[in-house]
Amino acid sequence: xxxxxxxxxxxxxxxxxxxxxxxxxxxxxxxxxxxxxxxxxxxxxxxxxxxxxxxxxxxxxxxxxxxxxxxxxxxxxxxxxxxxxxxxxxxxxxxxxxxxxxxxxxxxxxxxxxxxxxxxxxxxxxxxxxxxxxxxxxxxxxxxxxxxxxxxxxxxxxxxxxxxxxxxxxxxxxxxxxxxxxxxxxxxxxxxxxxxxxxxxxxxxxxxxxxxxxxxxxxxxxxxx
Amino acid sequence: xxxxxxxxxxxxxxxxxxxxxxxxxxxxxxxxxxxxxxxxxxxxxxxxxxxxxxxxxxxxxxxxxxxxxxxxxxxxxxxxxxxxxxxxxxxxxxxxxxxxxxxxxxxxxxxxxxxxxxxxxxxxxxxxxxxxxxxxxxxxxxxxxxxxxxxxxxxxxxxxxxxxxxxxxxxxxxxxxxxxxxxxxxxxxxxxxxxxxxxxxxxxxxxxxxxxxxxxxxxxxxxxxxxxxxxxxxxxxxxxxxxxxxxxxxxxxxxxxxxxxxxxxxxxxxxxxxxxx
Numbered sequence: 001x002x003x004x005x006x007x008x009x010x011x012x013x014x015x016x017x018x019x020x021x022x023x024x025x026x027x028x029x030x031x032x033x034x035x036x037x038x039x040x041x042x043x044x045x046x047x048x049x050x051x052x053x054x055x056x057x058x059x060x061x062x063x064x065x066x067x068x069x070x071x072x073x074x075x076x077x078x079x080x081x082x083x084x085x086x087x088x089x090x091x092x093x094x095x096x097x098x099x100x101x102x103x104x105x106x107x108x109x110x111x112x113x114x115x116x117x118x119x120x121x122x123x124x125x126x127x128x129x130x131x132x133x134x135x136x137x138x139x140x141x142x143x144x145x146x147x148x149x150x151x152x153x154x155x156x157x158x159x160x161x162x163x164x165x166x167x168x169x170x171x172x173x174x175x176x177x178x179x180x181x182x183x184x185x186x187x188x189x190x191x192x193x194x195x196x197x198x199x200x201x202x203x204x205x206x207x208x209x210x211x212x213x214x215x216x217x218x219x220x221x222x223x224x225x
Numbered sequence: 226x227x228x229x230x231x232x233x234x235x236x237x238x239x240x241x242x243x244x245x246x247x248x249x250x251x252x253x254x255x256x257x258x259x260x261x262x263x264x265x266x267x268x269x270x271x272x273x274x275x276x277x278x279x280x281x282x283x284x285x286x287x288x289x290x291x292x293x294x295x296x297x298x299x300x301x302x303x304x305x306x307x308x309x310x311x312x313x314x315x316x317x318x319x320x321x322x323x324x325x326x327x328x329x330x331x332x333x334x335x336x337x338x339x340x341x342x343x344x345x346x347x348x349x350x351x352x353x354x355x356x357x358x359x360x361x362x363x364x365x366x367x368x369x370x371x372x373x374x375x376x377x378x379x380x381x382x383x384x385x386x387x388x389x390x391x392x393x394x395x396x397x398x399x400x401x402x403x404x405x406x407x408x409x410x411x412x413x414x415x416x417x418x419x420x421x422x423x424x425x426x427x428x429x430x431x432x433x434x435x436x437x438x439x440x441x442x443x444x445x446x447x448x449x450x451x452x453x454x455x456x457x458x459x460x461x462x463x464x465x466x467x468x469x470x471x472x473x474x475x476x477x478x479x480x481x482x483x484x485x486x487x488x489x490x491x492x493x494x495x496x497x498x499x500x501x502x
Contacts, residue, residue: 082488118395118414118416
Protein backbone atom coordinates (compact mmCIF):
# COMPACT_ATOMS: atom_id res chain seq x y z
CA UNK A 1 0.00 0.00 0.00
CA UNK A 2 1.32 3.51 -0.76
CA UNK A 3 2.23 5.57 2.26
CA UNK A 4 1.40 9.26 2.47
CA UNK A 5 2.71 11.45 5.23
CA UNK A 6 3.37 8.45 7.45
CA UNK A 7 -0.20 7.14 7.33
CA UNK A 8 -1.20 3.66 6.25
CA UNK A 9 -3.72 4.45 3.55
CA UNK A 10 -6.26 1.71 4.05
CA UNK A 11 -9.71 1.61 2.54
CA UNK A 12 -11.67 0.53 5.59
CA UNK A 13 -15.15 1.97 5.86
CA UNK A 14 -15.61 2.80 9.53
CA UNK A 15 -17.86 4.56 11.98
CA UNK A 16 -16.26 6.86 14.51
CA UNK A 17 -18.28 7.44 17.68
CA UNK A 18 -17.45 10.36 19.94
CA UNK A 19 -18.92 10.68 23.43
CA UNK A 20 -20.19 14.21 23.97
CA UNK A 21 -19.67 15.66 27.45
CA UNK A 22 -20.81 19.26 27.00
CA UNK A 23 -23.40 21.07 24.87
CA UNK A 24 -22.38 21.62 21.28
CA UNK A 25 -22.99 24.88 19.42
CA UNK A 26 -23.36 24.17 15.72
CA UNK A 27 -21.63 26.60 13.37
CA UNK A 28 -23.46 27.64 10.20
CA UNK A 29 -21.82 24.74 8.36
CA UNK A 30 -21.99 21.39 10.12
CA UNK A 31 -18.49 20.13 11.03
CA UNK A 32 -17.03 17.37 8.85
CA UNK A 33 -14.43 14.76 9.72
CA UNK A 34 -12.00 15.94 7.05
CA UNK A 35 -12.15 19.52 8.38
CA UNK A 36 -11.50 18.31 11.93
CA UNK A 37 -8.53 16.22 10.81
CA UNK A 38 -7.18 19.17 8.83
CA UNK A 39 -7.29 21.24 12.03
CA UNK A 40 -5.50 18.46 13.96
CA UNK A 41 -2.81 18.22 11.27
CA UNK A 42 -2.43 22.00 11.26
CA UNK A 43 -1.85 21.91 15.01
CA UNK A 44 0.63 19.07 14.67
CA UNK A 45 2.65 20.98 12.06
CA UNK A 46 1.82 24.49 13.36
CA UNK A 47 0.78 25.39 9.82
CA UNK A 48 -2.76 26.52 9.10
CA UNK A 49 -2.14 27.64 5.50
CA UNK A 50 -1.22 24.33 3.87
CA UNK A 51 -3.73 21.67 2.84
CA UNK A 52 -2.35 18.62 4.65
CA UNK A 53 -2.61 15.00 3.55
CA UNK A 54 -5.24 13.25 5.63
CA UNK A 55 -5.53 9.55 6.52
CA UNK A 56 -8.75 9.33 4.53
CA UNK A 57 -9.48 7.94 1.09
CA UNK A 58 -9.76 10.69 -1.50
CA UNK A 59 -12.52 10.21 -4.05
CA UNK A 60 -11.01 11.61 -7.22
CA UNK A 61 -14.29 11.33 -9.17
CA UNK A 62 -16.11 13.64 -6.75
CA UNK A 63 -13.07 15.59 -5.58
CA UNK A 64 -13.80 15.01 -1.90
CA UNK A 65 -12.45 13.00 1.01
CA UNK A 66 -14.68 10.07 1.86
CA UNK A 67 -15.77 11.46 5.22
CA UNK A 68 -19.25 12.38 6.39
CA UNK A 69 -20.48 15.43 8.24
CA UNK A 70 -21.31 15.19 11.92
CA UNK A 71 -24.35 13.10 12.85
CA UNK A 72 -25.97 13.24 16.29
CA UNK A 73 -26.17 9.82 17.92
CA UNK A 74 -29.16 9.06 20.14
CA UNK A 75 -29.95 6.02 22.26
CA UNK A 76 -33.29 4.61 23.37
CA UNK A 77 -32.72 6.21 26.78
CA UNK A 78 -31.35 9.56 25.71
CA UNK A 79 -32.51 11.78 22.90
CA UNK A 80 -31.19 15.16 21.75
CA UNK A 81 -31.95 18.14 23.94
CA UNK A 82 -31.44 21.81 23.22
CA UNK A 83 -31.05 24.91 25.34
CA UNK A 84 -30.20 28.56 24.83
CA UNK A 85 -26.68 29.64 25.72
CA UNK A 86 -25.86 33.34 25.94
CA UNK A 87 -22.46 34.98 25.79
CA UNK A 88 -20.90 38.20 24.56
CA UNK A 89 -19.83 38.21 20.95
CA UNK A 90 -16.66 39.64 19.53
CA UNK A 91 -16.51 43.20 18.34
CA UNK A 92 -15.62 42.45 14.77
CA UNK A 93 -12.69 44.39 13.44
CA UNK A 94 -12.84 46.96 16.20
CA UNK A 95 -9.40 48.01 17.35
CA UNK A 96 -9.80 47.74 21.11
CA UNK A 97 -6.69 49.84 21.74
CA UNK A 98 -8.41 52.78 20.08
CA UNK A 99 -11.63 52.50 22.03
CA UNK A 100 -11.55 55.50 24.31
CA UNK A 101 -14.91 55.53 25.96
CA UNK A 102 -16.72 52.22 26.04
CA UNK A 103 -20.30 53.08 26.79
CA UNK A 104 -21.02 49.91 28.70
CA UNK A 105 -19.00 47.11 30.10
CA UNK A 106 -20.40 43.74 29.12
CA UNK A 107 -19.83 41.21 31.86
CA UNK A 108 -19.31 37.56 31.04
CA UNK A 109 -22.01 36.46 33.48
CA UNK A 110 -24.56 38.73 31.85
CA UNK A 111 -25.56 40.81 34.83
CA UNK A 112 -27.87 43.70 34.08
CA UNK A 113 -26.73 43.67 30.44
CA UNK A 114 -27.89 40.13 29.81
CA UNK A 115 -30.06 41.34 26.94
CA UNK A 116 -26.90 42.47 25.16
CA UNK A 117 -25.65 38.89 25.03
CA UNK A 118 -26.01 36.90 21.86
CA UNK A 119 -28.03 33.72 22.26
CA UNK A 120 -26.86 30.48 20.70
CA UNK A 121 -28.47 27.06 20.59
CA UNK A 122 -26.60 24.41 22.50
CA UNK A 123 -27.37 20.79 21.60
CA UNK A 124 -26.77 17.93 23.92
CA UNK A 125 -26.75 14.38 22.61
CA UNK A 126 -25.02 11.33 24.10
CA UNK A 127 -22.86 10.81 21.02
CA UNK A 128 -21.81 12.33 17.73
CA UNK A 129 -20.76 10.11 14.82
CA UNK A 130 -18.84 10.26 11.60
CA UNK A 131 -18.60 7.75 8.77
CA UNK A 132 -15.43 7.65 6.72
CA UNK A 133 -13.18 5.51 4.59
CA UNK A 134 -9.48 5.43 5.33
CA UNK A 135 -7.17 4.51 8.18
CA UNK A 136 -9.22 4.44 11.41
CA UNK A 137 -6.21 4.17 13.74
CA UNK A 138 -4.53 7.21 12.24
CA UNK A 139 -7.82 9.11 12.44
CA UNK A 140 -8.11 8.28 16.15
CA UNK A 141 -4.54 9.39 16.80
CA UNK A 142 -5.15 12.69 15.08
CA UNK A 143 -8.51 13.35 16.72
CA UNK A 144 -6.91 12.88 20.14
CA UNK A 145 -5.25 16.25 19.51
CA UNK A 146 -8.65 17.96 19.58
CA UNK A 147 -10.91 18.19 22.59
CA UNK A 148 -13.91 20.14 21.34
CA UNK A 149 -16.12 20.42 18.32
CA UNK A 150 -18.29 23.29 17.08
CA UNK A 151 -18.32 26.92 18.16
CA UNK A 152 -16.64 28.04 21.36
CA UNK A 153 -14.78 24.73 21.64
CA UNK A 154 -11.95 26.60 23.34
CA UNK A 155 -14.34 27.44 26.18
CA UNK A 156 -15.40 23.85 26.75
CA UNK A 157 -18.43 23.60 24.48
CA UNK A 158 -18.61 20.41 22.40
CA UNK A 159 -16.06 18.62 24.60
CA UNK A 160 -15.69 15.02 23.43
CA UNK A 161 -13.74 11.85 23.95
CA UNK A 162 -13.37 9.03 21.45
CA UNK A 163 -15.78 6.26 22.40
CA UNK A 164 -15.56 3.70 19.66
CA UNK A 165 -14.33 3.07 16.12
CA UNK A 166 -15.89 0.16 14.31
CA UNK A 167 -15.69 -1.16 10.79
CA UNK A 168 -18.96 -1.18 8.86
CA UNK A 169 -19.94 -3.20 5.81
CA UNK A 170 -19.85 -1.45 2.46
CA UNK A 171 -23.30 -0.56 1.19
CA UNK A 172 -24.20 -0.05 -2.47
CA UNK A 173 -22.18 2.78 -4.09
CA UNK A 174 -24.59 5.70 -3.81
CA UNK A 175 -25.80 4.71 -0.34
CA UNK A 176 -22.45 4.58 1.42
CA UNK A 177 -22.82 6.52 4.66
CA UNK A 178 -19.74 8.72 4.10
CA UNK A 179 -21.79 10.44 1.38
CA UNK A 180 -23.76 12.34 4.05
CA UNK A 181 -21.69 15.44 3.30
CA UNK A 182 -21.62 18.30 0.78
CA UNK A 183 -21.01 16.92 -2.70
CA UNK A 184 -20.47 18.78 -5.98
CA UNK A 185 -23.64 20.28 -7.48
CA UNK A 186 -24.97 17.94 -10.16
CA UNK A 187 -24.51 14.71 -8.17
CA UNK A 188 -28.16 14.91 -7.12
CA UNK A 189 -29.00 11.34 -8.21
CA UNK A 190 -26.06 9.75 -6.41
CA UNK A 191 -26.82 10.95 -2.91
CA UNK A 192 -28.53 9.11 -0.05
CA UNK A 193 -30.30 12.27 1.22
CA UNK A 194 -32.75 14.94 0.08
CA UNK A 195 -30.30 17.36 -1.53
CA UNK A 196 -30.28 21.01 -0.49
CA UNK A 197 -28.35 23.37 -2.80
CA UNK A 198 -25.71 25.48 -1.12
CA UNK A 199 -22.18 26.78 -1.17
CA UNK A 200 -19.31 25.10 0.68
CA UNK A 201 -15.70 24.07 0.34
CA UNK A 202 -15.37 20.45 -0.78
CA UNK A 203 -11.91 19.96 0.67
CA UNK A 204 -10.47 21.73 3.73
CA UNK A 205 -8.92 25.11 2.87
CA UNK A 206 -10.48 24.82 -0.61
CA UNK A 207 -12.48 27.29 -2.66
CA UNK A 208 -16.19 27.75 -1.98
CA UNK A 209 -18.18 26.08 -4.75
CA UNK A 210 -21.81 25.18 -5.47
CA UNK A 211 -22.73 21.95 -3.72
CA UNK A 212 -25.66 19.79 -2.73
CA UNK A 213 -25.70 18.91 0.93
CA UNK A 214 -27.79 17.01 3.45
CA UNK A 215 -29.67 18.78 6.22
CA UNK A 216 -27.66 20.66 8.78
CA UNK A 217 -28.75 18.36 11.58
CA UNK A 218 -28.69 14.60 11.02
CA UNK A 219 -29.64 12.05 13.68
CA UNK A 220 -29.08 8.36 14.08
CA UNK A 221 -30.35 6.00 16.76
CA UNK A 222 -27.65 3.82 18.23
CA UNK A 223 -27.82 0.56 20.16
CA UNK A 224 -28.28 1.04 23.90
CA UNK A 225 -25.27 1.13 26.20
CA UNK B 226 -20.69 33.21 -4.41
CA UNK B 227 -22.09 35.56 -1.77
CA UNK B 228 -25.70 35.25 -2.82
CA UNK B 229 -27.29 36.33 0.50
CA UNK B 230 -25.27 39.56 0.48
CA UNK B 231 -25.99 40.15 -3.22
CA UNK B 232 -29.71 39.72 -2.60
CA UNK B 233 -29.68 42.04 0.43
CA UNK B 234 -27.67 44.60 -1.56
CA UNK B 235 -30.07 44.42 -4.51
CA UNK B 236 -33.15 44.80 -2.29
CA UNK B 237 -31.76 47.85 -0.48
CA UNK B 238 -30.26 49.66 -3.49
CA UNK B 239 -32.74 52.56 -3.24
CA UNK B 240 -31.91 53.24 0.43
CA UNK B 241 -28.23 53.73 -0.42
CA UNK B 242 -28.95 55.74 -3.57
CA UNK B 243 -31.22 58.17 -1.65
CA UNK B 244 -28.57 58.72 1.02
CA UNK B 245 -25.80 59.28 -1.53
CA UNK B 246 -23.34 57.24 0.50
CA UNK B 247 -20.88 56.88 -2.36
CA UNK B 248 -19.86 60.51 -1.81
CA UNK B 249 -18.52 59.47 1.60
CA UNK B 250 -16.72 56.37 0.31
CA UNK B 251 -13.04 55.96 1.14
CA UNK B 252 -10.26 53.57 0.19
CA UNK B 253 -10.39 50.63 2.58
CA UNK B 254 -7.71 50.84 5.28
CA UNK B 255 -8.37 47.26 6.51
CA UNK B 256 -8.04 43.92 4.68
CA UNK B 257 -11.71 42.97 5.11
CA UNK B 258 -15.12 44.44 5.98
CA UNK B 259 -15.50 44.67 9.76
CA UNK B 260 -18.93 42.97 9.78
CA UNK B 261 -19.12 40.36 7.00
CA UNK B 262 -15.37 39.70 7.01
CA UNK B 263 -15.24 39.55 3.21
CA UNK B 264 -12.26 40.89 1.32
CA UNK B 265 -12.81 44.24 -0.37
CA UNK B 266 -12.49 42.65 -3.81
CA UNK B 267 -15.37 40.24 -3.04
CA UNK B 268 -17.99 42.75 -1.86
CA UNK B 269 -20.78 44.20 -3.98
CA UNK B 270 -19.04 47.57 -4.49
CA UNK B 271 -15.42 46.35 -4.74
CA UNK B 272 -12.76 48.52 -3.17
CA UNK B 273 -15.25 50.88 -1.51
CA UNK B 274 -15.38 51.29 2.26
CA UNK B 275 -17.44 53.48 4.58
CA UNK B 276 -16.30 54.55 8.03
CA UNK B 277 -18.81 54.09 10.83
CA UNK B 278 -18.62 54.62 14.55
CA UNK B 279 -21.37 54.08 17.05
CA UNK B 280 -20.57 57.18 19.08
CA UNK B 281 -17.93 59.87 19.34
CA UNK B 282 -14.93 58.52 21.21
CA UNK B 283 -15.35 55.02 19.85
CA UNK B 284 -13.09 53.64 17.12
CA UNK B 285 -14.17 53.67 13.48
CA UNK B 286 -15.25 50.44 11.80
CA UNK B 287 -14.76 50.14 8.03
CA UNK B 288 -17.74 48.56 6.33
CA UNK B 289 -18.71 47.51 2.83
CA UNK B 290 -21.73 49.28 1.34
CA UNK B 291 -23.98 46.25 2.01
CA UNK B 292 -23.09 46.05 5.71
CA UNK B 293 -23.41 49.84 6.07
CA UNK B 294 -27.04 49.74 4.85
CA UNK B 295 -28.68 49.06 8.27
CA UNK B 296 -27.04 52.28 9.54
CA UNK B 297 -28.57 54.55 6.87
CA UNK B 298 -31.59 56.75 7.59
CA UNK B 299 -34.08 55.84 4.85
CA UNK B 300 -35.89 59.20 4.55
CA UNK B 301 -37.74 58.37 1.33
CA UNK B 302 -38.20 54.61 1.65
CA UNK B 303 -39.38 54.58 5.28
CA UNK B 304 -39.86 58.15 6.53
CA UNK B 305 -39.45 59.93 9.85
CA UNK B 306 -38.97 57.72 12.89
CA UNK B 307 -38.85 60.40 15.60
CA UNK B 308 -37.87 63.99 16.36
CA UNK B 309 -34.87 64.51 18.60
CA UNK B 310 -33.66 67.41 20.75
CA UNK B 311 -35.03 70.90 21.39
CA UNK B 312 -34.84 71.75 17.69
CA UNK B 313 -36.97 68.70 16.89
CA UNK B 314 -34.48 67.37 14.36
CA UNK B 315 -36.13 64.61 12.32
CA UNK B 316 -34.53 61.15 12.73
CA UNK B 317 -35.24 58.83 9.82
CA UNK B 318 -36.07 55.15 10.06
CA UNK B 319 -33.14 52.76 9.73
CA UNK B 320 -33.23 49.02 9.12
CA UNK B 321 -30.72 48.61 11.93
CA UNK B 322 -33.09 50.34 14.37
CA UNK B 323 -36.07 48.10 13.62
CA UNK B 324 -35.63 45.97 16.69
CA UNK B 325 -38.25 43.20 16.94
CA UNK B 326 -39.23 43.76 13.31
CA UNK B 327 -38.40 41.30 10.57
CA UNK B 328 -38.39 41.02 6.80
CA UNK B 329 -38.46 38.71 3.84
CA UNK B 330 -36.44 39.40 0.69
CA UNK B 331 -37.88 37.44 -2.20
CA UNK B 332 -35.68 35.86 -4.85
CA UNK B 333 -36.34 38.75 -7.24
CA UNK B 334 -34.96 41.21 -4.69
CA UNK B 335 -38.12 42.78 -3.20
CA UNK B 336 -37.85 43.74 0.46
CA UNK B 337 -41.01 43.13 2.53
CA UNK B 338 -40.92 44.42 6.10
CA UNK B 339 -42.96 42.89 8.92
CA UNK B 340 -43.55 45.62 11.49
CA UNK B 341 -45.34 45.99 14.78
CA UNK B 342 -48.19 48.44 14.96
CA UNK B 343 -46.22 51.53 16.12
CA UNK B 344 -43.44 51.43 13.50
CA UNK B 345 -46.06 50.47 10.92
CA UNK B 346 -48.07 53.60 11.71
CA UNK B 347 -44.91 55.74 11.56
CA UNK B 348 -43.65 54.42 8.22
CA UNK B 349 -46.83 53.65 6.29
CA UNK B 350 -46.65 56.98 4.42
CA UNK B 351 -43.13 56.25 3.15
CA UNK B 352 -42.43 54.88 -0.32
CA UNK B 353 -42.33 51.27 0.89
CA UNK B 354 -45.62 51.71 2.73
CA UNK B 355 -47.33 53.14 -0.35
CA UNK B 356 -45.83 50.38 -2.47
CA UNK B 357 -47.35 47.61 -0.29
CA UNK B 358 -44.02 46.43 1.09
CA UNK B 359 -44.86 47.09 4.76
CA UNK B 360 -46.94 44.53 6.63
CA UNK B 361 -48.33 44.76 10.12
CA UNK B 362 -47.66 41.22 11.30
CA UNK B 363 -44.91 39.03 12.70
CA UNK B 364 -42.03 38.01 10.47
CA UNK B 365 -43.21 34.38 10.50
CA UNK B 366 -46.71 35.39 9.46
CA UNK B 367 -45.23 37.44 6.61
CA UNK B 368 -43.13 34.47 5.48
CA UNK B 369 -46.17 32.22 5.39
CA UNK B 370 -48.35 34.83 3.66
CA UNK B 371 -45.75 35.33 0.91
CA UNK B 372 -45.39 31.56 0.56
CA UNK B 373 -49.16 31.19 0.18
CA UNK B 374 -49.12 33.85 -2.56
CA UNK B 375 -46.41 31.89 -4.41
CA UNK B 376 -43.76 34.61 -4.01
CA UNK B 377 -41.04 32.38 -2.54
CA UNK B 378 -39.14 30.05 -4.85
CA UNK B 379 -36.59 27.56 -3.60
CA UNK B 380 -34.63 27.65 -6.88
CA UNK B 381 -34.05 31.41 -6.63
CA UNK B 382 -33.50 31.36 -2.89
CA UNK B 383 -34.84 33.95 -0.47
CA UNK B 384 -33.79 35.72 2.71
CA UNK B 385 -35.88 35.39 5.85
CA UNK B 386 -34.99 37.94 8.51
CA UNK B 387 -36.61 36.97 11.78
CA UNK B 388 -35.61 40.29 13.34
CA UNK B 389 -33.07 42.98 12.56
CA UNK B 390 -32.29 43.33 16.26
CA UNK B 391 -29.98 45.93 17.70
CA UNK B 392 -26.62 44.37 16.83
CA UNK B 393 -26.12 45.10 13.14
CA UNK B 394 -22.62 43.58 13.21
CA UNK B 395 -23.94 40.19 14.30
CA UNK B 396 -26.84 40.42 11.88
CA UNK B 397 -24.66 41.14 8.84
CA UNK B 398 -21.91 38.70 9.84
CA UNK B 399 -24.03 35.60 9.46
CA UNK B 400 -26.48 36.33 6.65
CA UNK B 401 -27.69 33.00 5.21
CA UNK B 402 -29.82 32.28 2.15
CA UNK B 403 -32.70 29.80 2.22
CA UNK B 404 -32.69 27.30 -0.65
CA UNK B 405 -35.12 24.69 0.72
CA UNK B 406 -38.31 24.92 2.75
CA UNK B 407 -37.10 21.99 4.85
CA UNK B 408 -34.34 24.27 6.10
CA UNK B 409 -35.33 27.93 6.38
CA UNK B 410 -32.53 30.11 7.74
CA UNK B 411 -33.79 32.49 10.38
CA UNK B 412 -31.45 35.49 10.22
CA UNK B 413 -31.27 37.79 13.23
CA UNK B 414 -28.75 39.60 15.40
CA UNK B 415 -28.55 36.40 17.45
CA UNK B 416 -26.96 33.17 16.25
CA UNK B 417 -28.45 32.02 12.92
CA UNK B 418 -31.01 29.24 13.30
CA UNK B 419 -32.86 26.99 10.92
CA UNK B 420 -36.40 25.69 11.00
CA UNK B 421 -38.37 23.21 8.94
CA UNK B 422 -41.30 24.95 7.25
CA UNK B 423 -42.23 21.76 5.41
CA UNK B 424 -42.71 19.95 8.75
CA UNK B 425 -44.95 22.80 9.97
CA UNK B 426 -47.13 22.40 6.85
CA UNK B 427 -47.37 18.63 7.43
CA UNK B 428 -48.40 19.23 11.05
CA UNK B 429 -51.01 21.79 9.97
CA UNK B 430 -52.46 19.23 7.52
CA UNK B 431 -52.64 16.53 10.21
CA UNK B 432 -54.31 18.94 12.66
CA UNK B 433 -56.83 20.00 10.04
CA UNK B 434 -57.54 16.40 9.04
CA UNK B 435 -58.28 15.42 12.67
CA UNK B 436 -60.38 18.53 13.30
CA UNK B 437 -58.01 19.85 15.97
CA UNK B 438 -57.68 23.42 14.67
CA UNK B 439 -59.45 25.00 17.68
CA UNK B 440 -57.42 22.96 20.18
CA UNK B 441 -54.16 23.75 18.36
CA UNK B 442 -54.70 27.46 19.03
CA UNK B 443 -54.20 26.83 22.76
CA UNK B 444 -50.74 26.83 24.31
CA UNK B 445 -51.65 23.81 26.46
CA UNK B 446 -52.06 21.67 23.33
CA UNK B 447 -48.36 22.17 22.51
CA UNK B 448 -46.86 22.36 26.01
CA UNK B 449 -46.07 18.69 26.53
CA UNK B 450 -45.12 17.98 22.93
CA UNK B 451 -42.64 20.83 22.94
CA UNK B 452 -41.19 19.70 26.24
CA UNK B 453 -40.79 16.18 24.86
CA UNK B 454 -39.19 17.38 21.64
CA UNK B 455 -36.79 19.73 23.38
CA UNK B 456 -35.69 17.56 26.26
CA UNK B 457 -36.64 14.00 25.32
CA UNK B 458 -38.67 13.62 28.54
CA UNK B 459 -41.71 11.41 28.13
CA UNK B 460 -44.04 12.60 30.88
CA UNK B 461 -47.29 11.19 32.26
CA UNK B 462 -49.06 14.28 30.95
CA UNK B 463 -47.84 13.45 27.44
CA UNK B 464 -49.21 9.91 27.77
CA UNK B 465 -52.58 11.40 28.77
CA UNK B 466 -52.41 13.86 25.86
CA UNK B 467 -51.71 10.97 23.47
CA UNK B 468 -54.74 9.06 24.75
CA UNK B 469 -57.04 12.05 24.41
CA UNK B 470 -55.83 13.35 21.03
CA UNK B 471 -56.79 11.68 17.76
CA UNK B 472 -53.81 11.35 15.41
CA UNK B 473 -51.36 11.96 18.28
CA UNK B 474 -48.82 9.46 16.93
CA UNK B 475 -48.87 11.21 13.54
CA UNK B 476 -48.32 14.60 15.19
CA UNK B 477 -45.34 13.32 17.19
CA UNK B 478 -43.83 11.67 14.12
CA UNK B 479 -44.17 14.86 12.05
CA UNK B 480 -42.32 17.08 14.53
CA UNK B 481 -39.06 18.56 13.20
CA UNK B 482 -35.84 16.66 13.85
CA UNK B 483 -34.18 19.68 15.41
CA UNK B 484 -35.28 20.10 19.07
CA UNK B 485 -34.57 23.85 18.95
CA UNK B 486 -36.93 24.13 15.98
CA UNK B 487 -39.76 22.70 18.12
CA UNK B 488 -39.63 25.73 20.44
CA UNK B 489 -41.52 27.84 17.89
CA UNK B 490 -43.45 25.13 16.08
CA UNK B 491 -46.80 26.09 17.69
CA UNK B 492 -46.68 29.68 16.40
CA UNK B 493 -45.64 28.48 12.95
CA UNK B 494 -48.45 25.94 12.66
CA UNK B 495 -51.00 28.44 13.99
CA UNK B 496 -49.85 30.99 11.38
CA UNK B 497 -50.25 28.41 8.60
CA UNK B 498 -53.75 27.43 9.77
CA UNK B 499 -54.70 31.13 10.00
CA UNK B 500 -53.32 31.90 6.53
CA UNK B 501 -55.16 28.98 4.98
CA UNK B 502 -58.38 30.23 6.53
